[in-house]
Amino acid sequence: MADVDILISGGGVAGLTAAALFGRHGFSVLLCDPAPPVTEAEDAGSDLRTTAFLQPARDLLEDAGLWGRLSAHAAPLQIMRIVDAGGELAEPRVTRDFNAADISSGPFGWNLPNWLLRREMVARLADLPNVDFRPGTGTRTLLTREREALVGLTDGTRVRARLVIAADGRNSPMRTAAGIEVKTTRYGQKALAFAVTHPIPHDNVSTEIHRSGGPFTLVPLPDRDDMPCSAVVWMEDGPEALRLSQLATAEFEAAMMDRSCGLFGPLRLATRRTLWPIITQVADRMSAERLALIAEAAHVVPPIGAQGLNMSLGDLRCLRDLALASPDTLGSREMLDTYHRRRHTEVVTRATGIDALNRASQISAQPLRDLRAAGLSALYGAAPVRKMLMQMGLGATAKG
Ligand SMILES: Cc1cc2nc3c(=O)[nH]c(=O)nc-3n(C[C@H](O)[C@H](O)[C@H](O)COP(=O)(O)OP(=O)(O)OC[C@H]3O[C@@H](n4cnc5c(N)ncnc54)[C@H](O)[C@@H]3O)c2cc1C
Numbered sequence: 001m002a003d004v005d006i007l008i009s010g011g012g013v014a015g016l017t018a019a020a021l022f023g024r025h026g027f028s029v030l031l032c033d034p035a036p037p038v039t040e041a042e043d044a045g046s047d048l049r050t051t052a053f054l055q056p057a058r059d060l061l062e063d064a065g066l067w068g069r070l071s072a073h074a075a076p077l078q079i080m081r082i083v084d085a086g087g088e089l090a091e092p093r094v095t096r097d098f099n100a101a102d103i104s105s106g107p108f109g110w111n112l113p114n115w116l117l118r119r120e121m122v123a124r125l126a127d128l129p130n131v132d133f134r135p136g137t138g139t140r141t142l143l144t145r146e147r148e149a150l151v152g153l154t155d156g157t158r159v160r161a162r163l164v165i166a167a168d169g170r171n172s173p174m175r176t177a178a179g180i181e182v183k184t185t186r187y188g189q190k191a192l193a194f195a196v197t198h199p200i201p202h203d204n205v206s207t208e209i210h211r212s213g214g215p216f217t218l219v220p221l222p223d224r225d226d227m228p229c230s231a232v233v234w235m236e237d238g239p240e241a242l243r244l245s246q247l248a249t250a251e252f253e254a255a256m257m258d259r260s261c262g263l264f265g266p267l268r269l270a271t272r273r274t275l276w277p278i279i280t281q282v283a284d285r286m287s288a289e290r291l292a293l294i295a296e297a298a299h300v301v302p303p304i305g306a307q308g309l310n311m312s313l314g315d316l317r318c319l320r321d322l323a324l325a326s327p328d329t330l331g332s333r334e335m336l337d338t339y340h341r342r343r344h345t346e347v348v349t350r351a352t353g354i355d356a357l358n359r360a361s362q363i364s365a366q367p368l369r370d371l372r373a374a375g376l377s378a379l380y381g382a383a384p385v386r387k388m389l390m391q392m393g394l395g396a397t398a399k400g
Contacts, residue, residue, distance in 0.1 A: 014295030
C-alpha cells in the first residue's frame with residue numbers, strides 16, 4: 001500500500017495548484033483524477049473559461065513555483081468597469097469604474113485561460129519528485145481513523161494518507177463518502193464562456209454589462225491574430241443561453257453586438273461556445289476526520305467578481321499555513337477544526353454576497369432594473385464605499 005502525507009482527489013485547477021504548493025513545501029503528495037487534463041485549447045473537452053486571478057493569488061502561485069510559468073501569458077486587469085444597460089434600449093445608462101491605482105501600485109489581477117493553466121501546472125508537477133500525479137485514476141472509497149485515512153483508488157490499489165484534500169468538484173465523491181451535506185441554490189441560469197476579438201482595444205479594462213438574465217462580462221486577454229481579444233462570460237436564463245449557444249455564428253455575433261451595447265465594436269467569435277450551469281452551493285463543513293474540502297467540493301458561486309477560484313486559493317493558503325505551522329500534526333482533528341472555523345464563515349459570507357449580486361443582475365422587470373441602476377449610481381458614487389468594494393475584490397477581507 002502506498003503511504004503519503006497528502007492525497008489530493010481531483011486534478012482540476014484547484015487540485016493541480018494544491019499539488020504544486022504542498023509538493024514545493026516538501027510533503028509527499030499523490031494527486032489522482034479519472035479524467036486526464038486537456039491542455040490544448042483546440043482539443044475536445046478543453047476548458048475555455050478563463051480565471052481572473054485577483055492580486056493576493058500571485059503570492060500563492062509564486063509560492064507554488066507556478067507564477068514564473070504563468071506570468072508571460074497573463075493579461076493584467078487595471079480597471080473594473082460596471083455598466084448598467086437595463087433601460088428600454090440596449091445602451092449604457094450608468095457606468096462606474098474601479099481603478100486599481102486608487103488603492104494599489106499593481107493591477108487588480110491577471111487573466112489566464114484555464115486550459116493553459118492546466119498545461120503549465122502539469123509541467124510544473126513534473127519538476128517535483130515528491131508529487132505522484134496519476135491522471136486516469138480516481139478515488140473510489142474513503143475510510144478514516146483518528147491517525148490516518150485509507151483511500152481506495154479506481155485501479156484497485158489503496159493509499160494511506162495523513163490528510164486527504166478533496167478537490168474533486170461540485171459532486172465531490174470524497175465529500176459524499178465523508179457524509180458532508182451541501183446547501184444548493186439553483187437560478188435556472190447558465191453561463192456561456194468563449195473568447196472574442198474586437199476592433200476597439202480593451203485597455204486592460206474588465207467590463208461587466210448588466211441588462212437582464214445575468215451579466216455579460218468581457219475580461220481582457222492578450223491579443224490574438226493581431227486583434228484585441230477578451231474572454232466573455234454571458235449569463236442568461238437557461239433556455240435563452242441554450243438558444244444562443246446554438247445560433248449560427250453570424251446571428252450569434254449580431255446578438256453579442258447588441259448585448260455588449262457595441263462598446264468594443266463588432267465582436268468576432270474566436271473559440272467555440274461552452275455552457276456552464278450556474279448554482280450557489282456551500283458544504284455544511286469544510287472538513288471531516290482526516291479530510292479537508294477545497295474549491296468547488298466546498299463552495300460553488302456564480303461567476304461574478306472572479307470569486308470562485310480565488311476563494312479556493314484562500315482555502316489553500318489557510319491549509320498551507322496550518323500545515324507549515326505544525327507539520328507533525330498534519331491532518332489532525334485540531335488542524336482540520338481550525339481550518340473549518342477559519343474558512344467556513346468567510347465562504348458563507350462571500351457566497352451570500354455573490355448570490356445577491358446575481359439575483360440583482362438577473363431581474364427582468366423594468367422598475368426593478370431602474371432601481372438597480374439608481375443603486376449602482378448611489379453606491380459606487382460614494383468614495384468610501386467604492387474603496388471598500390475594491391478592497392473586497394482584492395481579497396483584503398480574506399482571512400487565513
Ligand atoms: C463561466 C465561469 C467563469 C469563471 N470565472 C472565474 C474567474 O474569473 N475567477 C475565478 O476565481 N473563478 C472563476 N470561475 C470559477 C472557477 O472556474 C472554478 O472555481 C474552478 O474551475 C473549479 O475548479 P475545481 O478544481 O474546484 O473543480 P473542477 O475543475 O470541476 O475539478 C474537479 C476535478 O475532480 C475530478 N474528479 C471527479 N471525480 C473524481 C474522483 N472520484 N477522483 C478524483 N478526481 C475526481 C474531475 O475529473 C475534475 O477534474 C468561473 C466559473 C465559471 C462557470
